[in-house]
Amino acid sequence: PASTQPLRTGDLAVGGVSLAELADRFGTPSYVIDEGEVRERARAWRTALPDADIAYAGKAFLSRAMIRWVEEEGLSLDVCSAGELELAALSGFPAERIVLHGNAKSPADLRDALRLGVGRIVIDSTGEIASLAAQMPPGARQRVLLRVVPGIAAGAHSAVRTGVEGQKFGLPIAGGEAEDAVARILGQPRLELVGLHCHLGSQIAGLGPYVTAVRKLVALLAELRDRHGVTFPELDLGGGFAIAYREGDPVLDPALYATRVTGELALQCARFGLPVPRLTVEPGRWIAGPAGVALYRVLAVKSTGGRTFVAVDGGMSDNPRPALYGVRYTVRLVGRASTAPARSATVVGRHCEAGDVLAEDVPLPGDIRPGDVLAVPAAGAYQVSMASAYNLVGRPPVVAVSEGRARLLVRRETLEDLRSRDVGE
């Protein structure tokens, strides 16, 4: 069952700092991240699952500060590129607590992972088994997990449903592909298979899919024990935990997840007489998303064809999620009080396509005008990390707020940054 909770962010102040002041000081568009909120959300998972490994999925949002916060909160880190790995290493994150993912790991990804000594590499395909073993330095052994596909459809959009067959990640349990890969890994003395991994999808509010995944994965573990005489100490169930983008959206509760999932795991393991593996979960969005707020300034207001368009100074370059997945956001006016009656407006960006919409038909005060500051809550995940420089609009800065103070974490990408990459004639 999914529970609901009110949106915490989007208030006029975040982390004790006024959003309007932040817009003035750091300019717009900009992203604000509340350090206290990130830490609290990390702790919520540690408290819910004290015996599990909680690996923050860095793809949601990564910066050196973020890496330090999750490290200090005792979390591990899920990375999926040499870039994310290098940033973690630069920040002194313990390599042992890093897990490397990827359906197409580049030679650089693997070289870096082996050089830095990451704790786990998640094998995603049969071809990767021999190629990873071949790259291992003499005498070395790498702990690996195998990503399997349990055949479970869950997730907010087809683009983020990875638990079903017929998409690029992992090896299906059905048809024996996963079992075949396990046998191959067991045949590689340089690889130590420590367990199975699956990631069902993203923005999942219900617990049903996770419970089903436990059943399917434990059934596979029993089969592997019976046919190959092996048991594994770990089980990684991935992430995908839903947050609220709008008031009333169903969210996943870590405490409920913990009860249902660990309960089912114990039950299924007992049923097959298997040792209970240590659980790993990989929350990304759940930790970073609600801690972030995007700030924009209104550039133009236009009423046309019976609709009101409020155009802001960002758009699909800093938040492609409405265009990619049809996500609906909330938008709030900050920095001034308005008594004007609310009317429905569509908040659009400044990019040169009609699909550059940030929020379709949201209630906003009727007197919105150029210069106003708008805040979009729940902006901490998959926005900064997915930002592009489309139309040569530089990527926005990231500002951390904590205990009434603000500091710049990532500076704005300038036109000079963009120009300097263009080295041809």
Ligand code: LLP
């Ligand atoms: N583990 C693995 C192996 C993953 O691939 C992902 C996300 C996660 C964990 C974390 O999932 P989360 O807890 O954040 O849902 N760009 C999309 C989301 C893509 C998620 C990709 N993988 C979006 O903006 O909704």
